Amino acid sequence: MKVLNIVGARPNFMKIAPIHRAFMKYSDISSKIVHTGQHYDARMSGLFFRQLEMPEPDYFLGIGAGSHAQQTAGIMLEFEKVIYREKPDLVVVAGDVNSTLACALVAVKEQIPVAHVEAGLRSGDRRMPEEINRIMTDSVSDQLFITENAALVNLKKENVDESKIHFSGNVMIDSLLYYLPKIKKLNIPESIGVAPNAYVLMTMHRPANVDGAEGLKKILQVVKKIAMLKKVVFPVHPRTLQHMKITGLKKEFENIAGLKMLEPQGYLEFLNLTLHAALVLTDSGGIQEETTFLQIPCITLRETTERPVTVESGTNYLLSSPDAEDVVKLAHEIFAGNAKKGIIPALWDGKAAERIVSVLREKYINSYVCGN
Ligand code: UD1
Numbered sequence: 001m002k003v004l005n006i007v008g009a010r011p012n013f014m015k016i017a018p019i020h021r022a023f024m025k026y027s028d029i030s031s032k033i034v035h036t037g038q039h040y041d042a043r044m045s046g047l048f049f050r051q052l053e054m055p056e057p058d059y060f061l062g063i064g065a066g067s068h069a070q071q072t073a074g075i076m077l078e079f080e081k082v083i084y085r086e087k088p089d090l091v092v093v094a095g096d097v098n099s100t101l102a103c104a105l106v107a108v109k110e111q112i113p114v115a116h117v118e119a120g121l122r123s124g125d126r127r128m129p130e131e132i133n134r135i136m137t138d139s140v141s142d143q144l145f146i147t148e149n150a151a152l153v154n155l156k157k158e159n160v161d162e163s164k165i166h167f168s169g170n171v172m173i174d175s176l177l178y179y180l181p182k183i184k185k186l187n188i189p190e191s192i193g194v195a196p197n198a199y200v201l202m203t204m205h206r207p208a209n210v211d212g213a214e215g216l217k218k219i220l221q222v223v224k225k226i227a228m229l230k231k232v233v234f235p236v237h238p239r240t241l242q243h244m245k246i247t248g249l250k251k252e253f254e255n256i257a258g259l260k261m262l263e264p265q266g267y268l269e270f271l272n273l274t275l276h277a278a279l280v281l282t283d284s285g286g287i288q289e290e291t292t293f294l295q296i297p298c299i300t301l302r303e304t305t306e307r308p309v310t311v312e313s314g315t316n317y318l319l320s321s322p323d324a325e326d327v328v329k330l331a332h333e334i335f336a337g338n339a340k341k342g343i344i345p346a347l348w349d350g351k352a353a354e355r356i357v358s359v360l361r362e363k364y365i366n367s368y369v370c371g372n
Pocket of ligand 1 (some may be wrong): 009010038041044065066237238239
């Protein structure tokens, strides 16, 4: 059986790495990696490949930045050529980025089965480009691998045939557990001059928070207040940096005493910073899950989350209007030792990729042997 695994943007790499590794255990599977090039910087892509011990991609589509339509259409045109050449038996896509949807659409139109890893998550907010990508990808995928029960509820509401849905656990946690010994050995806080457990780690890159002066000014107020309580460490996403420059707010961020802005961090370095943070402040999807697993308090500055288990059972708090006073109040509670403790959700145990590959073998190897 020939499988094409799709990666494009930063959050894809740590999800596909364990799946590719699990496929490689079987001699009757040829597993190839296609990189769309949605993220192309050494710090957003190359470094992740090295740290996650992924082989060089078999195909690099080189699409890069652009509007949603340009990016999605560009990936589709290039991926179609790969499909014609490779004639795969299966395409595996992960998450909710533009690369996920673009490749799923090309494959389904060529009648190639699509497996969607991290299916069924819904924020309910259609203003998020990722929400559209999630709904569309799920609707064309043949096998849907889910990380939490809410995804099952969402997919049932959308009348998805239950035989397509598999509760496999969380491949992001597979990577985290696999690299945890290496992550623990690092000491990034010391190397950047902050004391372990005495800083707030922040990431911010969602369009609603960073595309434009209004959102960025709110974030600026939050950081100013939080930095008075504890040092803030902020690896800045390229999108955020771009908008800081466009709006002229970059200097204001740089002038905040107690704020340390860093380049985007590698996978291992970022998780080491997470492990030693007193609090994580984010608008990311995956970081809500990683903090829940590591039982580090997390405040998510978004109106909704597509990962409700992190709030209901984990260590995540959702703050819908990133009002600086509210964030400071909650941070005070957390620093006073009153953070919720949280439990690790079911099947976030490091074995999700093995379960996924085992389902896919069962579903597709037989038909392959029969000559399909
Ligand atoms: C994308 C995903 C988002 C995910 C995020 C993680 C979509 C719709 N969004 O958002 O779901 O949470 O990745 O990082 O797919 N840029 C660089 N260097 C890079 C990559 C990007 O400078 O290596 C710049 C681009 O030129 C662009 C900006 O960053 O100007 C945004 O990149 P884009 O691909 O639109 O997506 P993200 O905002 O990163």
